[in-house]
Amino acid sequence: MTPVTATETITTAALATTGMVTASTETQATAQPPLESTVNILILGSDRRTGTTNWRTDVMMIVALDFARDRAGVISIPRDVYIDLIPNHQPNRMNVIDYLGEQDEPDGGGPALLSSIIAERMGIRIDHFLRFNFESFQTVVDALGGVEVDIDCPFREYFAIEDVLVNLKPGLTRLSGAEALVYVRSRRIGGDLERARRQQRFVWAVRNQMLKENLLPRVPALYGALKDSIQTDIGIVNAIRIVRFALALDEDDIHGFVLAPPDLLTSGWRSGMSIFLADWPAIQEAVQTIFER
Numbered sequence: 295m296t297p298v299t300a301t302e303t304i305t306t307a308a309l310a311t312t313g314m315v316t317a318s319t320e321t322q323a324t325a326q327p328p329l330e331s332t333v334n335i336l337i338l339g340s341d342r343r344t345g346t347t348n349w350r351t352d353v354m355m356i357v358a359l360d361f362a363r364d365r366a367g368v369i370s371i372p373r374d375v376y377i378d379l380i381p382n383h384q385p386n387r388m389n390v391i392d393y394l395g396e397q398d399e400p401d402g403g404g405p406a407l408l409s410s411i412i413a414e415r416m417g418i419r420i421d422h423f424l425r426f427n428f429e430s431f432q433t434v435v436d437a438l439g440g441v442e443v444d445i446d447c448p449f450r451e452y453f454a455i456e457d458v459l460v461n462l463k464p465g466l467t468r469l470s471g472a473e474a475l476v477y478v479r480s481r482r483i484g485g486d487l488e489r490a491r492r493q494q495r496f497v498w499a500v501r502n503q504m505l506k507e508n509l510l511p512r513v514p515a516l517y518g519a520l521k522d523s524i525q526t527d528i529g530i531v532n533a534i535r536i537v538r539f540a541l542a543l544d545e546d547d548i549h550g551f552v553l554a555p556p557d558l559l560t561s562g563w564r565s566g567m568s569i570f571l572a573d574w575p576a577i578q579e580a581v582q583t584i585f586e587r
Contacts (some may be wrong), residue, residue: 327582329418332358332367335528335536336409338392338425339478339493349427351389352479353493354408356418358584359539366543367584368497368550369418370490375553376562376569377411387569392425402527417578422528430523431478432471437516438509440468443477443499451480486570490552498548505541513537549587553577 339353354371373389380386383394388408395407409420426434435441449462453476460469460476469477478493504510517530528536553559558577559570 327417328360328585329358329367329581331362332360334358334418334421336405336412336420336423338405338408338423339431340392340425340427341479342427344429349393351392352489354388355493355497356412356416356420358418359536360585361539364543365547365549365585366540367587368494368548369416369581369584370494370550370552371412372486372490372553372559372570374486374568374570375559375572376564376567377415380411381407385564387567402525405525415572415574415577416581418581422526424524424526424528426524428475430520432475433520433523434516435469435471435474437512437519438500438503439507440470441474441496441499441503442466442468443474443496446495447483449477449480449483451476451482453479487552487554490554494550494552501540504537510534510537510541549585551580551584551587 335357337353337355337357338351340349340351342349350373352373354373356369356371358367358369360366371388373387375388376385377388377391378385380391380394382398386394388411391408391411392404395404397403398407405420405423405425409423412418412420443466445462445464445467447464449460452459456472456475458472458476460473460480462477474496478496479489480492481489484491513534514530517533526533553570553572555561555570557573558580559572562569562571
């Protein structure tokens with residue numbers, strides 16, 4: 295891909311075709327940070343179950359779509375990152391912020407609160423969000439006929455509540471919804487950081503499968519079937535455009551990283567909790583190089 299020179303102008307014409315423009319319409323390339331010209335989507339996966347009154351967020355990913363340059367980036371945030379200042383609440387891990395925000399303002403307060411903290415701490419503007427729970431995640435995977443994942447090392451985990459045992463050998467394996475949920479949630483192997491990496495690998499596997507099996511025509515039906523179990527401010531038209539864009543990307547145009555020690559996080563304790571302390575200036579610097587990773 296030919297790089298943009300210092301004298302070229304980035305316009306949002308490509309973004310305008312998606313109907314998702316949120317930033318200024320024209321900015322010099324050298325003056326605009328990479329994620330200022332992208333559409334940034336916050337993806338949240340919670341352990342919320344039917345009948346429960348509280349939940350934690352096990353999946354936190356920021357997906358940055360650069361329609362103008364045909365590239366995308368994914369940043370995973372470990373659940374134990376500590377936030378020392380949460381408006382109207384005590385300091386806590388990042389994985390409770392969505393829940394706290396919903397208690398303050400139901401039906402969207404959680405993503406709004408988390409988005410504001412991400413903007414302040416990481417310097418990333420969030421344009422849209424998508425939130426799912428265990429049940430909706432399994433429904434999506436099963437609706438796709440399972441998802442084929444390239445397992446990189448032996449994986450064995452048992453979740454007692456769901457009574458699901460997953461025992462995987464390295465190589466390509468098609469996971470059912472129940473198996474995929476264990477795969478992306480387990481922290482026993484490699485802790486929170488390895489879980490975040492598996493989550494990114496799973497997203498990549500879904501994208502590859504949709505491309506391989508030509509599943510784009512099924513997106514409207516999936517959207518309609520899941521609209522009551524997935525919360526998002528992305529409409530059906532934009533959902534189709536996003537999927538079409540993602541499927542058209544080359545592998546080399548998809549970038550990403552996980553916030554991880556030792557450069558971006560350090561282990562610590564607060565209020566009896568095992569946490570990660572973030573180096574926010576270093577994280578903001580890393581964000582600016584996402585498309586170089």
